[in-house]
Amino acid sequence: MKRIVSLVLFLLLVVGGxxxxxxxxxxxxxxxxxxKPPFNPPDWLFAPAWTILYLxxxxxxxxxxxxxxxxxRMQLWWAQLVLNFLWMPMFFGLQQMALALVVIFALLATILAFISLSWRVDRLSAWLFVPYALWTAFATYLNISLMVLN
Structure with missing residues (x-):
């Protein structure tokens, strides 16, 4: 029962946050x-993509x-969560694309470090972070493109 409760708490923290x-x-x-660059995804795509990634x-x-x-690994996991939650307020809230770029570079580095550290001890967790790394790499490229265009 404690395992289920802790899983629900993680889901509430991450998805709810x-x-x-x-x-x-x-x-x-x-x-x-x-x-916007021509490869900018439609706005409706972001919410479902992030919901799946947050799960x-x-x-x-x-x-x-x-x-x-x-x-x-848990320290890296917490670091990526803080950086993840920080990017949106930097980019959309404060409208600071350059500062958001610093945050997202740090986020991507943390995700990749997590995958690397997890690869030998928990392959499933490493694989589940691969789509997150790919999406974040794309978001980084999009952040750069928006800065260049604007």
């Missing part, structure tokens, strides 16, 4: 007015916490 940050940092008129992130965090709650 992501939804809350998304709801309080809407793209708005500023973002709509930006020149993976929560599950992976729960697995790490079950294995070693204070270990290096």
């Amino acid at each position: 992501g939804l809350l940050i998304g709801a309080t940092n809407r793209p708005g008129e500023w973002y709509q007015g930006l020149s 993976f992130i929560a599950f992976v965090g729960w697995r790490c916490w079950q294995a070693q709650p204070t270990g290096r």
